[in-house]
Amino acid sequence: xxxxxxxxxxxxxxxxxxxxEGFSLYLIIQNNNFQRxxxxxxxxKFSGSIYESMDNIKGYLALRENNRILALxxxxxxxxxxxxxxxxxEKKDTLIDxxxxxxxxxxxxxxxxxxxxxxxxxxxxxKGAVDGVKPDMAVITxxxxxxIVEGVSSNYSTVLPILNRNFKVSGKxxxxxxLGSVSWEGINAEECTLSDIPHHVIIHKGDTVVTTGFxxxxxxxxxxxxxxxxxLKNGNFYVIKLRLTCDLRKINYVQVIDNLNKTEQSDLEKxxxxx
Amino acid sequence: MIKILTHVGNFIFLLxxxxxxxxxxxxxxxxxxxxxxxFILLLPFETPKWLLLVSAFLMGLSVDIFCQTLGVHAFxxxxxxxxxxxxxxxxxxxxxxxxxxxxNVNSFGLEWFIRYAVILVLIHHFVLFYTETFxxxxxxxxxxxxxxxxxxxxxxxVLSQLLILKR
Numbered sequence: 001x002x003x004x005x006x007x008x009x010x011x012x013x014x015x016x017x018x019x020x021e022g023f024s025l026y027l028i029i030q031n032n033n034f035q036r037x038x039x040x041x042x043x044x045k046f047s048g049s050i051y052e053s054m055d056n057i058k059g060y061l062a063l064r065e066n067n068r069i070l071a072l073x074x075x076x077x078x079x080x081x082x083x084x085x086x087x088x089x090e091k092k093d094t095l096i097d098x099x100x101x102x103x104x105x106x107x108x109x110x111x112x113x114x115x116x117x118x119x120x121x122x123x124x125x126x127k128g129a130v131d132g133v134k135p136d137m138a139v140i141t142x143x144x145x146x147x148i149v150e151g152v153s154s155n156y157s158t159v160l161p162i163l164n165r166n167f168k169v170s171g172k173x174x175x176x177x178x179l180g181s182v183s184w185e186g187i188n189a190e191e192c193t194l195s196d197i198p199h200h201v202i203i204h205k206g207d208t209v210v211t212t213g214f215x216x217x218x219x220x221x222x223x224x225x226x227x228x229x230x231x232l233k234n235g236n237f238y239v240i241k242l243r244l245t246c247d248l249r250k251i252n253y254v255q256v257i258d259n260l261n262k263t264e265q266s267d268l269e270k271x272x273x274x275x
Numbered sequence: 276m277i278k279i280l281t282h283v284g285n286f287i288f289l290l291x292x293x294x295x296x297x298x299x300x301x302x303x304x305x306x307x308x309x310x311x312x313x314f315i316l317l318l319p320f321e322t323p324k325w326l327l328l329v330s331a332f333l334m335g336l337s338v339d340i341f342c343q344t345l346g347v348h349a350f351x352x353x354x355x356x357x358x359x360x361x362x363x364x365x366x367x368x369x370x371x372x373x374x375x376x377x378x379n380v381n382s383f384g385l386e387w388f389i390r391y392a393v394i395l396v397l398i399h400h401f402v403l404f405y406t407e408t409f410x411x412x413x414x415x416x417x418x419x420x421x422x423x424x425x426x427x428x429x430x431x432x433v434l435s436q437l438l439i440l441k442r
Contacts, residue, residue, distance in 0.1 A: 021354070028346035120407075
């Protein structure tokens with residue numbers, strides 16, 4: 001025993017090195033589990049406030065661009081409103097459906113930290129549990145999907161964006177509703193991959209891929225990307241390259257979407273699984 | 276005492292520079308600069324070995340907290356902190372290191388410093404990018420990222436050293 005201790009003492013540098021490397025490795029592996037959400041909650045109280053003050057400066061510089069985007073969106077919404085008003089006027093005599101209610105509620109949040117250069121990127125938003133953010137909410141901009149809320153602390157939340165190798169979402173071709181799954185290869189911040197589309201489907205470059213609404217997270221029909229390239233893998237399924245419609249390197253304000261029917265739907269589906 | 280404060284100041288300055296500015300610079304997903312390794316490079320010769328590991332670990336962990344890549348930077352930083360004393364032994368000038376001198380351009384010249392920095396930065400980036408990917412598929416794409424990012428980091432390091440040298 002004494003010899004063993006003497007050995008450790010004489011090689012203390014090496015053993016200390018092993019201890020630190022082991023601890024780092026432990027952290028890295030823990031990282032892949034969902035315990036990371038717990039840790040982020042704690043560390044965000046600290047890093048979040050620093051990022052927020054930095055972001056105040058950056059937000060000021062981007063005001064002009066954001067104003068332009070808001071004005072465009074405003075115009076688009078006004079156009080929609082006008083069409084809806086006309087439809088309502090035409091259908092004055094139809095019954096009002098009392099069971100109809102809002103399924104999705106939207107609220108806006110600001111991106112205060114964002115990475116796109118890593119394999120497992122994350123986004124931090126300035127809204128947290130206090131503002132009603134819960135895990136598994138959808139995050140979009142008016143140009144396309146961004147990601148899914150993962151960790152929530154009282155004032156901040158982290159988003160698992162589409163630019164993360166763990167991210168998966170179901171997508172469909174807009175014009176013929178064929179389903180596939182969208183993921184990111186970890187190479188290019190502008191590009192993701194749509195797979196599982198069978199070889200008999202006719203696809204064209206420039207087709208839009210949108211969300212399906214099956215996941216209970218994203219509403220249906222939110223754009224994901226535009227097809228830039230495709231080829232057959234093993235002769236059965238296409239591997240399709242998409243250019244993301246929303247440039248994640250430039251996002252500033254996002255919308256967080258709460259699916260109000262989610263518990264109802266998931267409870268019903270759970271019941272099915274038990275039977 | 277003043278020396279210790281300089282290195283604490285170095286720590287804070289490089290950490291903030293890294294997380295607030297450099298982490299947001301990225302060219303086409305291949306080039307990320309990690310200037311914070313300069314802190315580990317510049318620690319004085321007579322730093323106790325355990326302190327070397329501890330300060331490298333703290334630096335790596337702090338960068339990790341901001342990058343949300345818990346453990347990855349800490350792992351790579353501790354690796355080069357471990358290698359550093361052996362490397363300094365290998366590339367020592369013929370007359371050895373003077374007592375009280377520091378491993379920077381002012382003491383041993385640009386050529387010596389570049390040799391020293393190239394080796395440690397390459398090792399750091401190699402470990403960093405491969406632990407981040409955590410698998411060896413896409414080996415060459417990751418390798419390209421290692422090389423390009425190391426070049427970028429080295430340019431930043433040499434520039435910062437030249438600034439100090441001028442003064």
